[in-house]
Amino acid sequence: MQMDERKRKILRAIVMDYIATAEPIGSRTIARKFDLGVSPATIRNEMADLEDLGFIEQPYTSAGRIPSDAGYRYFVDCLMDPQALSEEDKETIERESTKRIHEIQEVISHTSKLLSELTNLTSLVLGPHKGKSTFGKMHFLPYQPGQVIMVLVKENGVVENHIIDIAENLTAEELQHVAGVFNQKMRGFSLGQVKRSLLHEIYSELSRQRQLIDSTMDRLRAVLDDDEEEERIYLGGTLNMLNQPEFRDLGKVKTLFKVFEENESLKKLLHPHQEGLNVTIGGENILKEFWDCSVISSTYKVNGLTIGAVGVIGPTRMDYANVIAIVDFMTRSLTEVLTRGRPRGY
């Protein structure tokens, strides 16, 4: 059996009506609401075909039909009118993104908030991944008796400071010497790469400062290793989920919110299968908790390099055309803001 124009029209009508009303729709109602020029009986026959094709299903005998995952997929791929963003939304995004913001965290959380407000869904934003963080340069500064500040400048430009305990009798010159050796030997290395031989070199050059080296290395190890996976994820508008009729059930809400609390799982939802815009529908999601949700996501870039992703999650019954337009525009805007403004922190 093949899809013909009339089947397409009917499927389109079913999907659009269900998106709007969240109620199963029957042949009679379709005939009344949409002007297809055929009788309910004809529509019934076509609907039986559509069900055989797997595009629609009945929640129970003699209820109306609702789209299946495959139906949504066909709708998104073939039937949907690509919708332009409303002028109003466009203005909102542009207005919000011209605010000058210094920290990347702020940009991200702001994006997340905006996205959930525009879509009335839950937004996810994956912060920029920082690549392997490698040693750039370090300095010691005096702090308190027995402690110094280690200022670490990574090669990607991030600056951090850490307090380190030291022996009280170390002089400023000795500290500077140690920092000098570290800077000379370690530039460009990530901690994973620090080979035993290098460590030996450092130890032998600084035989007297063994304790300082140890605590410095300890801290560096923690910092440089941690970072690799420190892609924070930002959630916004989780409460919007509660407005969706499909989550009137408390059990569902609970499992959903439980996943929201685990960052690791959420990242999986966003990790894009390909660059650019992705639509993942229902059972296509990796996590079974989200088998009745769809995720629209897209990647953002800095200087042509993909560094993170933003997405929106909602019930499979979502307004795909609209949400896709919003997510798409949003990533473009974010890419532009980041490339132009270059806030700190990545």
Place this chain on the structure above:
Amino acid sequence: MQMDERKRKILRAIVMDYIATAEPIGSRTIARKFDLGVSPATIRNEMADLEDLGFIEQPYTSAGRIPSDAGYRYFVDCLMDPQALSEEDKETIERESTKRIHEIQEVISHTSKLLSELTNLTSLVLGPHKGKSTFGKMHFLPYQPGQVIMVLVKENGVVENHIIDIAENLTAEELQHVAGVFNQKMRGFSLGQVKRSLLHEIYSELSRQRQLIDSTMDRLRAVLDDDEEEERIYLGGTLNMLNQPEFRDLGKVKTLFKVFEENESLKKLLHPHQEGLNVTIGGENILKEFWDCSVISSTYKVNGLTIGAVGVIGPTRMDYANVIAIVDFMTRSLTEVLTRGRPRGY
């Protein structure tokens, strides 16, 4: 009418049973479960009196009775056996608090998590307020052409770093000189206190670095001012609320979670009326969204100075004795950890 010993016993039975079961309890059941040595009929008479006194109420005619806010209050003030913390919980807290943690944020969020796990309720922790943050010391470190790192050590020990744009032709010596002047003139001042005369002094001593001073001052102003109100609040175990039978209603959950999203309101719940432990029951809460919740909170200190608060929020039907023991022990432990360990960041 007066409370006598028998009335007290009956009220105690009602509160304790309702805390355990969340079901209204009737005279017959009380007689069966609790060994009071009187018949259901007698208990009925006493219950009528307790209702007149306002300590218990009926959800509807011929249901059992449940405690009113006043009933809980009387229970907490007069009837409850002050309960010692279970050895198990005590050990957990002590074990967790001996983990060496460097950042205050970690200590706080860890506390919050622990608290919600032990009580199965939602925890609130108000981070330390930092008082006015005052200038301690600063250093400039090289960063990139046209930019330097300003490392700022506040008098309370917090270390921050900020990137500042400078003219490219400044030498290291000049920078060091500028920092030296700042350090000499500004130690102990908050930005609000920097008087015009002081500024003049700095300008006149460093007439050639006007631009650097301006951008440094700008940044300092932003940093030191911001801090005063930055009391972050930490929430833990919000999902635990969903396990409480009183929140089986989605509408309630929604209003509750909405408040959870607004930090400002939450702070109101915690801001203690008095030092030490506070129990706020139902309608005693300021926010009407929490009129069927109780808050147990307590303040924690560093070196005898109160700097923050921790609390637990749950339905009025909570195990007061146990939760009070946990919150109390937790603040003592936190106070000790902070005073002894002095983590960075406050």
Place this chain on the structure above:
DNA sequence: TGTTAGCACTCATCAAGGGAGAGTGCTAAC
């Protein structure tokens, strides 16, 4: 006088039953 047993009454909860309504599939006519 305080305590108890007995009794009529109230109200929520639950299961069963019975339209009403929406929708379907099939068949036969157009």
Place this chain on the structure above:
DNA sequence: GTTAGCACTCTCCCTTGATGAGTGCTAACA
């Protein structure tokens, strides 16, 4: 190929009635 007609199915919602827990009142009891 399209349509009208019809029997059938299933959910939803309302009613009904039984059950059970609990109450207040009254009268008897120690």
